[in-house]
Amino acid sequence: MSVTAPQGFEAAGVVAGLKSTGKPDVAVVVNRGPLKVGAAVFTSNRAKANPILWSQQAIADGVVEAIVLNSGGANCFTGSFGFQTTHQTAEKAGELLGISSGDVLVCSTGLIGTGDEVFRAKVLDGTAAAIGALRADGGDDASLAIMTTDSRPKRATVSRDGWTIGAMAKGAGMLAPGLATMLVVVTTDAVLDAQQADAALRAATRTSFDRLDSDGCMSTNDQVTLMVSGASGVTPDAADFAAALAEVCHDLAEQLQGDAEGASHDITIEVVGAASEDDAVVVGRSVARNNLFKAAIFGNDPNWGRVLAAIGTTDAAFDPYDVDVSFNGVRVCTAGGPDRPRDDVDLTPRATRILIDLRSGDAAATILTNDLTHDYVHENSAYSS
Amino acid sequence: MSVTAPQGFEAAGVVAGLKSTGKPDVAVVVNRGPLKVGAAVFTSNRAKANPILWSQQAIADGVVEAIVLNSGGANCFTGSFGFQTTHQTAEKAGELLGISSGDVLVCSTGLIGTGDEVFRAKVLDGTAAAIGALRADGGDDASLAIMTTDSRPKRATVSRDGWTIGAMAKGAGMLAPGLATMLVVVTTDAVLDAQQADAALRAATRTSFDRLDSDGCMSTNDQVTLMVSGASGVTPDAADFAAALAEVCHDLAEQLQGDAEGASHDITIEVVGAASEDDAVVVGRSVARNNLFKAAIFGNDPNWGRVLAAIGTTDAAFDPYDVDVSFNGVRVCTAGGPDRPRDDVDLTPRATRILIDLRSGDAAATILTNDLTHDYVHENSAYSS
Numbered sequence: 001m002s003v004t005a006p007q008g009f010e011a012a013g014v015v016a017g018l019k020s021t022g023k024p025d026v027a028v029v030v031n032r033g034p035l036k037v038g039a040a041v042f043t044s045n046r047a048k049a050n051p052i053l054w055s056q057q058a059i060a061d062g063v064v065e066a067i068v069l070n071s072g073g074a075n076c077f078t079g080s081f082g083f084q085t086t087h088q089t090a091e092k093a094g095e096l097l098g099i100s101s102g103d104v105l106v107c108s109t110g111l112i113g114t115g116d117e118v119f120r121a122k123v124l125d126g127t128a129a130a131i132g133a134l135r136a137d138g139g140d141d142a143s144l145a146i147m148t149t150d151s152r153p154k155r156a157t158v159s160r161d162g163w164t165i166g167a168m169a170k171g172a173g174m175l176a177p178g179l180a181t182m183l184v185v186v187t188t189d190a191v192l193d194a195q196q197a198d199a200a201l202r203a204a205t206r207t208s209f210d211r212l213d214s215d216g217c218m219s220t221n222d223q224v225t226l227m228v229s230g231a232s233g234v235t236p237d238a239a240d241f242a243a244a245l246a247e248v249c250h251d252l253a254e255q256l257q258g259d260a261e262g263a264s265h266d267i268t269i270e271v272v273g274a275a276s277e278d279d280a281v282v283v284g285r286s287v288a289r290n291n292l293f294k295a296a297i298f299g300n301d302p303n304w305g306r307v308l309a310a311i312g313t314t315d316a317a318f319d320p321y322d323v324d325v326s327f328n329g330v331r332v333c334t335a336g337g338p339d340r341p342r343d344d345v346d347l348t349p350r351a352t353r354i355l356i357d358l359r360s361g362d363a364a365a366t367i368l369t370n371d372l373t374h375d376y377v378h379e380n381s382a383y384s385s
Numbered sequence: 386m387s388v389t390a391p392q393g394f395e396a397a398g399v400v401a402g403l404k405s406t407g408k409p410d411v412a413v414v415v416n417r418g419p420l421k422v423g424a425a426v427f428t429s430n431r432a433k434a435n436p437i438l439w440s441q442q443a444i445a446d447g448v449v450e451a452i453v454l455n456s457g458g459a460n461c462f463t464g465s466f467g468f469q470t471t472h473q474t475a476e477k478a479g480e481l482l483g484i485s486s487g488d489v490l491v492c493s494t495g496l497i498g499t500g501d502e503v504f505r506a507k508v509l510d511g512t513a514a515a516i517g518a519l520r521a522d523g524g525d526d527a528s529l530a531i532m533t534t535d536s537r538p539k540r541a542t543v544s545r546d547g548w549t550i551g552a553m554a555k556g557a558g559m560l561a562p563g564l565a566t567m568l569v570v571v572t573t574d575a576v577l578d579a580q581q582a583d584a585a586l587r588a589a590t591r592t593s594f595d596r597l598d599s600d601g602c603m604s605t606n607d608q609v610t611l612m613v614s615g616a617s618g619v620t621p622d623a624a625d626f627a628a629a630l631a632e633v634c635h636d637l638a639e640q641l642q643g644d645a646e647g648a649s650h651d652i653t654i655e656v657v658g659a660a661s662e663d664d665a666v667v668v669g670r671s672v673a674r675n676n677l678f679k680a681a682i683f684g685n686d687p688n689w690g691r692v693l694a695a696i697g698t699t700d701a702a703f704d705p706y707d708v709d710v711s712f713n714g715v716r717v718c719t720a721g722g723p724d725r726p727r728d729d730v731d732l733t734p735r736a737t738r739i740l741i742d743l744r745s746g747d748a749a750a751t752i753l754t755n756d757l758t759h760d761y762v763h764e765n766s767a768y769s770s
Contacts, residue, residue, distance in 0.1 A: 047694055047696065376676075377762055
């Protein structure tokens with residue numbers, strides 16, 4: 001059910017012909033209220049796609065009634081023509097739904113530079129078709145229409161005392177939000193105002209999507225949108241809602257990690273003993289982005305030297321000769337020197353856990369990443385995306 | 386001849402048994418004077434190998450009489466035992482050469498964490514053997530003994546009015562100086578004092594090795610050493626010497642790029658129209674480190690969208706919608722939008738040139754990098770290094 005699990009939402013996913021495969025490629029999610037509250041976070045890439053530029057304006061008032069998403073073309077670096085395409089998409093949706101175009105967000109994903117007349121016509125026709133197909137149980141269809149190289153749809157739902165959060169996501173590479181294209185739509189029938197929605201969304205993304213770093217590459221099109229219908233009539237405790245939203249976002253982040261292009265390991269890098277949370281994030285990210293480390297994991301090699309070499313490039317507080325590193329529970333490095341033998345480590349499972357203790361404080365953070373594989377190189381060299 | 390091309394130097398390379406292949410693995414270069422001037426630059430990685438820790442102390446007085454280099458083990462993260470190994474290596478060389486151990490630099494390259502009793506014994510014996518084998522034409526032998534995954538030795542020589550610069554280098558990955566292990570020894574018989582040598586070396590490395598970024602990974606063992614014998618008796622014009630040294634360093638940097646592990650393209654990223662040289666470097670490096678861009682080049686895909694997406698992650702001065710990008714002379718992107726068709730670009734040659742015009746000023750910089758290939762993944766996953 002994904003985004004239509006909560007009350008007050010309708011959704012659809014249709015075939016608009018943007019994908020050469022003939023699979024669904026335009027999705028619409030509509031908030032039937034009574035509340036029309038929205039919040040969104042966007043790629044931090046300065047090269048932003050046209051839908052991002054539009055949606056950033058449209059979300060400013062904290063009101064969102066509908067969102068249109070297409071796969072099969074990123075509409076990025078397509079000039080003013082591309083921006084007009086996004087604008088016309090919002091206007092078309094607004095007109096057909098009887099709402100203001102300024103309350104319609106737009107997301108696109110696919111090849112950068114795609115956004116010509118044919119693209120525009122298909123997106124506009126697809127938007128109309130999707131609105132015509134809106135259903136109270138259309139969430140699953142919508143989640144299929146936003147897939148690109150994803151091998152499976154990503155959905156999550158949690159229910160608490162009288163209210164529900166539903167969500168869908170797509171993304172299978174370029175996962176270093178902001179960038180890859182990762183698109184997420186989260187819906188809820190809880191009662192929240194715009195400020196609460198924004199604060200909860202920022203808090204939840206900060207420790208979920210923002211700590212997923214599949215390949216260090218940041219997309220021009222990333223967008224995470226929260227839509228609030230309030231249809232349950234229940235006003236949740238703020239902490240309860242924040243916890244549930246974080247749970248949904250973390251669930252989706254793990255689904256994105258598990259479906260990353262070409263990956264053979266899902267790597268959880270847990271950094272503890274840091275002087276600050278920022279230090280822990282910087283250290284985890286430096287390891288997550290180190291190609292030699294990532295290739296070693298693909299080769300089932302617990303190469304702690306590459307971990308320490310990666311940490312050494314950061315300005316985090318630590319002494320290189322007082323760092324411990326464990327692979328899947330086996331401490332192979334203690335105080336910057338060899339400990340248990342590499343052969344004690346089993347790296348054949350897909351789930352891989354690296355524990356780094358900086359022994360410099362009490363802060364911690366976890367970064368999710370993937371290994372660097374032949375399939376990653378193949379998928380990203382053989383096809384434009 | 387490499388390091389023995391200038392007058393006043395002797396060198397040797399011998400088999401010490403550190404490499405399982407039985408190939409040469411210990412090299413010594415000795416400065417016979419009359420000057421014993423030296424300068425060196427080191428990895429900026431905070432995780433520094435024991436030879437780096439030693440050499441940084443030994444170079445402080447600007448005097449270098451000899452340098453001992455080994456392949457087959459990095460002696461990094463080997464604790465105080467490893468530091469003692471480096472110290473004993475310098476003492477052994479000093480004793481046999483009749484000089485102070487404090488004027489002997491040491492370099493090591495190979496697997497991080499390698500540095501046990503066996504390693505120590507072989508390095509010490511190899512040092513003695515190399516000193517016994519010193520010859521005025523031993524430069525080529527020395528350049529063979531420092532190779533690791535290098536497919537060929539790297540050597541360069543330039544001669545000017547009465548004086549000569551010779552050099553050798555090794556390195557085939559982890560090339561983001563500070564880190565990969567890149568080891569370079571440059572010799573000259575020109576007359577220079579320690580301050581001049583240091584200034585010239587820093588200037589030359591800043592625009593050569595520091596702008597080589599094969600895979601974004603920084604080594605724990607990088608060291609570039611300049612040894613000055615003054616044996617020609619000629620005091621060169623400072624600008625002439627700086628230019629010749631820069632030429633040698635640039636030549637070696639291109640040789641390192643051309644032999645990078647698994648690479649199928651040597652990519653020159655030229656950034657022009659930058660507001661500052663720093664901006665140009667940051668932009669070039671962000672593209673050089675983008676795995677999606679690197680994989681696209683492997684696939685002969687002039688994917689300018691990935692170039693712009695990479696630039697967008699920097700804080701350099703530019704407008705994403707006023708950037709031009711050319712691949713091998715074909716401008717595929719003008720003002721952040723499509724220009725000539727991708728099919729006009731021929732990316733089959735190994736030499737690949739990306740020109741990025743930020744249209745924000747007059748500064749420029751060039752970064753050298755490589756593509757991301759199946760062979761890179763294979764070499765860095767199948768073998769520990």
